[in-house]
Amino acid sequence: MGGDFAPEEIVKGVAAASLATAIECVLVGDEPRIQAVLDTLSYDPAHIRIHHAADAVGMQEAPREALRAKRDASIRVGASLVADGQADALVSAGNTGACLLACAREFRILKGVRKPGLASVYPRHTDLPGQDPLALLLDVGATVRCDAADLVQLAVMGSVWAHRVSRIARPRVGLLNMGAEPFRGGDVLAEAHERLTTLPAIDFVGNVEGSDVAKGRADVIVCEGLLGSVVLKFIEGITDVVNDVASHAVKQRFVWRLGMRLLSRGLREVAHFTEHAAYGGAPLLGFEQLLVKTHEHSRALAIANAVKLAAKTVREGVIAEIGAGLEGVRA
Amino acid sequence: MGGDFAPEEIVKGVAAASLATAIECVLVGDEPRIQAVLDTLSYDPAHIRIHHAADAVGMQEAPREALRAKRDASIRVGASLVADGQADALVSAGNTGACLLACAREFRILKGVRKPGLASVYPRHTDLPGQDPLALLLDVGATVRCDAADLVQLAVMGSVWAHRVSRIARPRVGLLNMGAEPFRGGDVLAEAHERLTTLPAIDFVGNVEGSDVAKGRADVIVCEGLLGSVVLKFIEGITDVVNDVASHAVKQRFVWRLGMRLLSRGLREVAHFTEHAAYGGAPLLGFEQLLVKTHEHSRALAIANAVKLAAKTVREGVIAEIGAGLEGVRA
Known part of the structure; x- marks a missing residue:
């Protein structure tokens, strides 16, 4: 029932x-x-059955109040079905805050996890053939502030996800920061940098700056939720502008193609941003159960891809592997 | 001696x-x-004289070490000339960290200021005729973390600057955050939100999200340096891509114009980003003396504009007015 085009597109x-x-x-x-x-x-x-839930949390509703008032909200019912083993994973295009709260209430936290993290995928420049055009950014809003240990856990969880789900042999992990030097960004980021450098399980490429995000220097970018969610929203704002261009392109296909050829590389890179639309979604990581969160604008293709992504993740035991990865860091 | 094209373009x-x-x-x-x-x-x-300084801090040098080793670095000599009253303002396109450190050492802090803030201007969508196409973002790296009182001071300083320098009658001030609700972003941002709401001197429009940055909802956006500098670098990354498009446009001017007409609004908004190049720079605020920092890529036009901006600021007594604004908040 969540998302801008529910329930039709879902x-x-x-x-x-x-x-x-x-x-x-x-x-x-x-x-x-x-x-x-x-x-x-x-x-x-x-392959389909319906489980009735009388209520739904609206996209603009305050999550906490909505979940308190609506005991039978679809997101909460869905999360409890997964927690009870009646389903293997949850997919939602709905109110992100309500998704996070419902999962926090119904799901069980993975052993040793301090703060679950919400990931997002975003399009980035690729310069190697076969390179995934999407990179992972986490956390984008499950947390606000993180300490160094939280950031290390996000790095491990994101790295396992990129390895198993995006099939990246050795994902490059970056720490989003205000400068390249290891000491930048205050005590928390400096300590996180130091700890990530020493972890053999992770291919840590060091601090990445805002200008590196679009350039694709890292497959997984780790940051606290405040920072990640501001950057994510910023990317979405740019994407809206590009989508506006793309909608003109559909109407003027011939001239667009001509223009594209002439304007070439630069514009193609900007247009890259629109590939977002077909992608399934991104995981909430740190629970024994899985939520795949899709964008609120998701249409049928993205929903179908999110369902496939969730099924693949469950089938391949990715959550268990994330648990093992976290265990390895503690050891 | 600082910047990518020094000393020629300077x-x-x-x-x-x-x-x-x-x-x-x-x-x-x-x-x-x-x-x-x-x-x-x-x-x-x-109208021109030369003051010799034997050393210069390179763009890639670590600021602290460079200033320690180079006692006669041009940025430090320049800052001390201003502190001694031999000049009224400092303009630099050089190593930002070295600029900040040199000013911190040589300049005197404005009464009551806790942390000076470095501002940056960035291009944003405008929907009113005559609206300034550039908005102010601060802090972008003089601080790392800020508390609520720091953020309130940044808001006051930025608001006075936008009013006096950009001639905005009543600048709209926004707090960069992960959501629109007043309680979002943790204790510091919630407290800053509450305090800004009660300040009559400021037209506080509330929290702004990443997607609002480009949309121009606020004339002044306030945030801690870690967040601001990541966002600023992100904007610069996007700008590079757009400049790439623009350089093709110069070569293919006719087709570009045709394409622009057809692709229309969306692309024009993206292209907006390039107007950056002609702008003078942005101030370091919170000192009795003024630094106007220009982009390291600045060429002659931007430098000339930065010089004019610095002179105008001094002539109109903007720093004194910022001091009065801060006094008003304390009272």
């Missing part, structure tokens, strides 16, 4: 996944509305 | 200013090199 995405994969989906929300959308689509009924 | 900018204005400039640095550049230019010798 149900469409799940219907498409039901025909293309063997994944079993539980649609949690207003049963009559969901069924009405399903009735207009082709789907495999063996 | 001297060219000052030579242009010497012909166009009555501003008297002291060029601080390697006298023979500076004189050699001057000899190739037209300039008004009544």
